[in-house]
Amino acid sequence: MSATELRMKKPATLKLPPDGQKLSVLEKVGYSLGDLAANLVFQTLMTYLAYFYTDIYGLAPEHASVIILTVGLIAAFGFNPMIGALADRTYSRWGKFRPWILWTAIPLGAIALLAFSTPHFSYQGKVIYAVVTYTLLLLLYAANNLPYSALSGVITGNMRERNSLSSYRFVAVMFAQFFVQVFMLPIIETAGGGNKAAGIEKVMTWLAIIGILMLLITFITTKERIVPKPEQKSSLREDLGDLLKNKPWVIMLVLTTLVFITLSMKGGSYIYYFKNYVDKASLSSFVIPITDFLSGIGLDLFGKDPVSAGFGLFNAGGIIFMIVGITLSKPLADKYGKRDVFGVSLFISTLFILAFIFFPPQSVRIMFASQILHGFFYGLTIPLLWAMIADVAVYSEWKNHRRATAIIFSAMMVGLKAGLSIGGALLTWILGLYHYVPNSNLQPAKAIQGMQMLVSVFPAIPFLIGAGLLFLYKINKPMELRIESDLKQRRNA
Numbered sequence: 001m002s003a004t005e006l007r008m009k010k011p012a013t014l015k016l017p018p019d020g021q022k023l024s025v026l027e028k029v030g031y032s033l034g035d036l037a038a039n040l041v042f043q044t045l046m047t048y049l050a051y052f053y054t055d056i057y058g059l060a061p062e063h064a065s066v067i068i069l070t071v072g073l074i075a076a077f078g079f080n081p082m083i084g085a086l087a088d089r090t091y092s093r094w095g096k097f098r099p100w101i102l103w104t105a106i107p108l109g110a111i112a113l114l115a116f117s118t119p120h121f122s123y124q125g126k127v128i129y130a131v132v133t134y135t136l137l138l139l140l141y142a143a144n145n146l147p148y149s150a151l152s153g154v155i156t157g158n159m160r161e162r163n164s165l166s167s168y169r170f171v172a173v174m175f176a177q178f179f180v181q182v183f184m185l186p187i188i189e190t191a192g193g194g195n196k197a198a199g200i201e202k203v204m205t206w207l208a209i210i211g212i213l214m215l216l217i218t219f220i221t222t223k224e225r226i227v228p229k230p231e232q233k234s235s236l237r238e239d240l241g242d243l244l245k246n247k248p249w250v251i252m253l254v255l256t257t258l259v260f261i262t263l264s265m266k267g268g269s270y271i272y273y274f275k276n277y278v279d280k281a282s283l284s285s286f287v288i289p290i291t292d293f294l295s296g297i298g299l300d301l302f303g304k305d306p307v308s309a310g311f312g313l314f315n316a317g318g319i320i321f322m323i324v325g326i327t328l329s330k331p332l333a334d335k336y337g338k339r340d341v342f343g344v345s346l347f348i349s350t351l352f353i354l355a356f357i358f359f360p361p362q363s364v365r366i367m368f369a370s371q372i373l374h375g376f377f378y379g380l381t382i383p384l385l386w387a388m389i390a391d392v393a394v395y396s397e398w399k400n401h402r403r404a405t406a407i408i409f410s411a412m413m414v415g416l417k418a419g420l421s422i423g424g425a426l427l428t429w430i431l432g433l434y435h436y437v438p439n440s441n442l443q444p445a446k447a448i449q450g451m452q453m454l455v456s457v458f459p460a461i462p463f464l465i466g467a468g469l470l471f472l473y474k475i476n477k478p479m480e481l482r483i484e485s486d487l488k489q490r491r492n493a
Helices: 003-009 025-056 061-088 098-115 123-155 159-191 196-221 236-244 247-276 280-296 306-336 338-358 364-400 405-433 445-454 457-472 477-492
Strands: none
Touching (some): 025 061, 025 098, 025 123, 025 247, 025 405, 061 123, 061 405, 098 123, 123 159, 123 364, 123 405, 159 196, 159 306, 247 306, 247 338, 247 364, 247 445, 247 457, 280 306, 306 338, 306 364, 338 364, 338 445, 338 477, 364 405, 364 477, 405 445, 405 457
């Protein structure tokens, strides 16, 4: 059979939705629910894992640090490349990536519940249980979220629609983050009747059920449209070789790692910061009028404890303005390009993180204002990170004439997991270095200083390095348009 005849027998590489390149709102919303579900897990890990290990489950900070770092790095460099390679080589009537969302939905929900349970073991048994459950959680999270992320690269070949899909996705992420960081601590305390261990188990049970249902909706409502041609099949060795020669991929890997080091360190530090650094009287005078007003209109959402309420409202302000930033991200990216908008926004957001080093414990209003401004500018970057990674996959296809979407996304998941693990480990290690005492209302002055550094100087450093890296990233607006045009012609040939 001739090459021409073979070409004629191949299915269309790009199956467009009925109205051309436009995706339906239903598909965008359905896709976004998958990340809402995953982020109920991820945000809980980022915000509460260190606190859960040290102040609820009773592990020493140094042991928690070792567990978070060791298991996290094994997951990052072992699980993610493995899942990426398997996903790229998955063939089913549902596509490459959607089946993974279906297969892992229930196991992920179950292990998320077990990872935040507190069985009554000896101390050594607790350490072993934490290692086993955290390992399984990161394995299943990779098996679910990596193919989910890669799915965005094969739903549509239109970069504008991919930007729009990312915006929907990360609005959903913000809702998950909003719940976890704003309401979860008061709900845990209420559900457990003062017993945080019982409270977190009850909350995680409901989150597991809701998350499973959302993942099933994602599977049902999405469709894979970009199908690699048979001649684009490649070996794992070829895929890895392409990665190492792909400079934008290397930059995005390092950038992703740096971003999540900051998010993990900063996000996990706030609960310690509010419980031990922020002046209780100043916090109460600021928070109580707000909670009284909300209670008066039937929104008694934050509980009676001013620390828990202040922690929730603080996060709420940042997240609300993150969502505002997300909504503005697409039009700015369409006009100026993802790279430029990302770099400028990341730098400005970093300045408002760094500002926390100057705030005394009584400056509650300024703390809240700085968090809001940081949230807005960081929000502009949120959809762009994953849209840029999808662009790197497209760039790889454009340059190498082979598509390996999942392996590229798996590499980015390496950065995410490595960043989460390094940031979480740094948090618990630094707490130990500054002599933090778990479950104590009286902390040494050095520990208080460490908490201030953990929400300001330490997390600002990775963000600043990341902003500088973007000067080396060459996929700007003109190149985006060139790649899109060239691939469109190539696919239609």
